[in-house]
Amino acid sequence: MTIIRRPTKKIRVGNMFIGGGAPVSVQSMVKADAHDPQACIEQILRLEEVGCDIVRMGFLDMESVKNIGIIKKKIHIPLVADIHFDYTFALEALRQGVDKLRLNPGNIGGPDKVRAVADEAKKRGVPIRIGVNAGSLQREILAKYGHPTPEALVESAAEHIKLLEAVDFDQIVVSLKTSRVETMVAAYRLFSERFDYPLHLGVTEAGLELSSTVKSAMGIGSLLLEGIGDTIRVSMTGDNTQEILVGREILKHLGLRREPILISCPTCSRTNWDLIPTARRVQAYIDQLGAPLTVAVMGCAVNGPGEAREADIGIAGGNHAGIIFIKGQVVATVPEERLYDELVARINEMVRRKGESRE
Numbered sequence: 001m002t003i004i005r006r007p008t009k010k011i012r013v014g015n016m017f018i019g020g021g022a023p024v025s026v027q028s029m030v031k032a033d034a035h036d037p038q039a040c041i042e043q044i045l046r047l048e049e050v051g052c053d054i055v056r057m058g059f060l061d062m063e064s065v066k067n068i069g070i071i072k073k074k075i076h077i078p079l080v081a082d083i084h085f086d087y088t089f090a091l092e093a094l095r096q097g098v099d100k101l102r103l104n105p106g107n108i109g110g111p112d113k114v115r116a117v118a119d120e121a122k123k124r125g126v127p128i129r130i131g132v133n134a135g136s137l138q139r140e141i142l143a144k145y146g147h148p149t150p151e152a153l154v155e156s157a158a159e160h161i162k163l164l165e166a167v168d169f170d171q172i173v174v175s176l177k178t179s180r181v182e183t184m185v186a187a188y189r190l191f192s193e194r195f196d197y198p199l200h201l202g203v204t205e206a207g208l209e210l211s212s213t214v215k216s217a218m219g220i221g222s223l224l225l226e227g228i229g230d231t232i233r234v235s236m237t238g239d240n241t242q243e244i245l246v247g248r249e250i251l252k253h254l255g256l257r258r259e260p261i262l263i264s265c266p267t268c269s270r271t272n273w274d275l276i277p278t279a280r281r282v283q284a285y286i287d288q289l290g291a292p293l294t295v296a297v298m299g300c301a302v303n304g305p306g307e308a309r310e311a312d313i314g315i316a317g318g319n320h321a322g323i324i325f326i327k328g329q330v331v332a333t334v335p336e337e338r339l340y341d342e343l344v345a346r347i348n349e350m351v352r353r354k355g356e357s358r359e
């Protein structure tokens, strides 16, 4: 099944695009102190290494906003400044060369200030993400709905959008985050029926690694399956490189990124070889290789090749011998101790042949 992406407006962010059919990007946030540019740079470079496409930083004072220029010089991906309440921080972030603002125009002190920020952003070709969050809805909206319902989140976004459109600004990305998966999914669906601004998906305050991974895969994944969503952020209490790895994993298993995929069986009482360490080695090998192959590591020769028929290549072990199969057909039998090396040799050969056929 191919996901049919919902058409959205194409928004430029630095050297890339969000929406309008652009590949779904993966974002994270800097968790280092914004007053320490070197620590921020190091963290962003680590995020780049694991495949982060866009990085955001929160700023609470002018001193830290003035570090944007220093940081920008050393990094290679678009930088987003997350600004609340003080429009002068937004103006300075723009002067410092930031690539995108995350700012809610209803929170910066009136129409004149919205116009000042929007005009400066427009002049520099910088978009604005309206980030609606269940925890910080406008008082009147919360009073009207009683809770941060999907309708309340969308109404909040609509009000912020109106403020920007009133000053002739339409380079807008929107997010509608809550920590409840079902509310988040319903809010984004509702928004998509009414607007064509591109969407930044995320389940916020999603918890520690396991909980964040599950909630993000459910919330972000179900929307992407419906074609909704243009950029994603996995919010995790923990290492931000993990946020990127989980985000990429979500995209890859929906066919939105061409990356290596490991199929491995859960093992059962038919397994009589040490599959798990081999599966980990194979995963590490194909990840560093980066070629978009599907490789299987299966527990037994009886069911393995059939269960992993979709794999480009795979192995199944057992009884001190292993088999190698391609698209479900057994092509070789090798001693168990040579199984990994033989698999790697054949993967390399496949990658080489694919490279030649492209030339």
Ligand code: SF4
Pocket: 265, 266, 267, 268, 269, 270, 271, 298, 299, 300, 301, 302, 303, 304, 307
């Ligand atoms: S492939 Fe074989 S060992 Fe693995 S779960 Fe299936 S039956 Fe069990």
